[in-house]
Amino acid sequence: MLLMIAVVALYSITSLNDKYAVSKCKYTGSQLTFMMAAGTLFFLLFTLPLSDTTFTVCPQSFLFIGLIALSKYLEFAMSAKILIDMSVFELKAWLGITLFISYFADVFIYGQDISLMKIFCIILTAAGLVLIAKESKKQVNYKKIAIPLVLYLSSRLIYGFVMRSAEGYISSTMTLFWALVILALLMLPSAKPHKMPKESPEGLKGMAIVLGCKLPNAVGLLLENRIAAESLTNFSFIHPMILVVMFVTGFFNRTEKYTKYSIAGGLCVIAGIFGFQAV
Numbered sequence: 257m258l259l260m261i262a263v264v265a266l267y268s269i270t271s272l273n274d275k276y277a278v279s280k281c282k283y284t285g286s287q288l289t290f291m292m293a294a295g296t297l298f299f300l301l302f303t304l305p306l307s308d309t310t311f312t313v314c315p316q317s318f319l320f321i322g323l324i325a326l327s328k329y330l331e332f333a334m335s336a337k338i339l340i341d342m343s344v345f346e347l348k349a350w351l352g353i354t355l356f357i358s359y360f361a362d363v364f365i366y367g368q369d370i371s372l373m374k375i376f377c378i379i380l381t382a383a384g385l386v387l388i389a390k391e392s393k394k395q396v397n398y399k400k401i402a403i404p405l406v407l408y409l410s411s412r413l414i415y416g417f418v419m420r421s422a423e424g425y426i427s428s429t430m431t432l433f434w435a436l437v438i439l440a441l442l443m444l445p446s447a448k449p450h451k452m453p454k455e456s457p458e459g460l461k462g463m464a465i466v467l468g469c470k471l472p473n474a475v476g477l478l479l480e481n482r483i484a485a486e487s488l489t490n491f492s493f494i495h496p497m498i499l500v501v502m503f504v505t506g507f508f509n510r511t512e513k514y515t516k517y518s519i520a521g522g523l524c525v526i527a528g529i530f531g532f533q534a535v
Contacts, residue, residue, distance in 0.1 A: 259479055260490060264497045266476035271498055273469035274332075278339045281462040283452070285333035290447035291463075292332050293439035295470030296477065300433055303478065308427040317426040323418045324435035329442075330411035334404040342396050350405060351495040352385050352525065354412050358488035366420070366488070377532035381496060384524030387517045416491045419484035428481035493529060500526050 277283045283291070311317060338347055355378050362368040398405075419428050453460040484491040503522040 259483060260494060260497065263476050263479045263483065263494050264501060266472040266479070267494065268498050268501045270469055270473045270476065271502070273466060274335060275339055275343075277462075277466045278336050281456045281458045281466065283336065283456065283466070284447075285336035286443050286446040287449075287452060288336045289329055289332040290440060290443035290449060291466055292470065292473070293328070293436040293443065294449075295467040296474045297433070297436045297440060299471050299474035300429070300436070300478075303429070303474070304433070307429040307478075309430055310427040311430045312425050314425060317422075317431075320418050320422045320426055320431050321434045321438070323414055324431050325438045325442075327411045327414040327418070328435060328439055330407050331415075334408040334411070337404040338401050338408060341401055346388060346396065347408075350385065351409065351412060351492075352381050352499070354409055354416075354492045355381060355489065355496070357413060358416060358492035361417070362488050368487075368489075371535060373535045374532055377528045377535065379528075380531065381525050381528030384521040384526075384528060387521030387524065412492070412495070416484045416488045419481050419491075420488055423485055428485060429478065432477060432481065489532075493532065496525060496529055500529060 274288070277288055277291070335347070359374065359378055363370050418431070422428060422431050453463050456462050458465075480491065480494060483494065499522070503526070
C-alpha cells in the first residue's frame with residue numbers, strides 16, 4: 257500500500273503536468289510522447305547501474321518491448337486528444353473501468369483467491385464512475401473522444417499485462433528503457449523538438465517545466481512496474497487513487513466545480529478504493 261501511495265504522489269504531479277502541456281503549451285500528441293520518452297530516458301539512465309538489467313535475447317523479449325512502446329504511444333498520443341475536452345479528474349475516473357478486467361485476470365489467470373467483498377468494492381467504484389460520467393455528459397463530447405478513450409484504457413491494460421508476464425525473459429526496467437528508446441526515435445521527425453519552444457505559447461519555459469517533471473515520472477514508472485509484476489488489480493488502482501488526490505485538492509482549492517453527482521461519485525470511488533485495500 258505504501259508503494260502505491262508513493263506512485264500516486266509522483267503521478268499526481270505528472271498528471272497535472274500533462275494537462276499543462278496540452279492546454280497551456282499546446283503540444284501535440286507526437287510532441288508530448290517524444291518529451292515523455294526522451295525526458296524519462298534521461299533520468300532512467302542514472303538508475304540502470306542499480307537496476308535489474310536482465311535481457312534474454314529471444315522473441316518474447318522483443319515482443320514485450322514492442323508492446324510497451326505501443327502502450328506508451330497510445331497512452332500519451334490519446335491523452336493529448338482526450339485532455340482537450342476532458343479534465344484530469346474525469347480521465348482518471350474512466351481508468352477505473354480497467355479494475356474489473358484486471359481483478360478477474362488476477363483470479364482466473366494468476367490464481368488469486370476470489371473475494372466477494374473485493375468485487376463489491378469494485379462495483380462501488382464503478383458506481384462512482386457512472387455518477388461522474390453522468391454529469392460529465394453535459395460538458396464532454398464523448399462521441400468525439402470515444403475511440404481515443406478506448407485506446408487509452410487499452411494502453412493501461414497492455415502495460416499491466418506485459419509487466420506481469422515479462423518476468424523470466426526481460427526485466428521491467430529494460431523493457432521500459434528500450435521501449436522508450438524506440439518511441440523517442442519514432443516521434444523525433446514529427447515532434448521537431450528544435451521548433452517546439454518557438455511554436456508553443458509557453459516557449460522555452462514550458463518545455464523546461466514539462467521535461468523537468470519527467471523525473472517523478474521516471475521514478476513512478478519504476479515503482480509502478482514493481483506493483484504490476486505482483487498484482488494487476490493493484491496496478492489498475494493506481495490511477496483511480498490519483499483521482500482521489502485530484503478530487504480532494506480540487507474541492508478544497510475550488511479549482512473544480514463539483515455538482516451533487518460528481519461529489520457523490522467521487523465519494524463512492526474513494527470508498528471503493530480504500531475498501532478494496534482494507535479487505
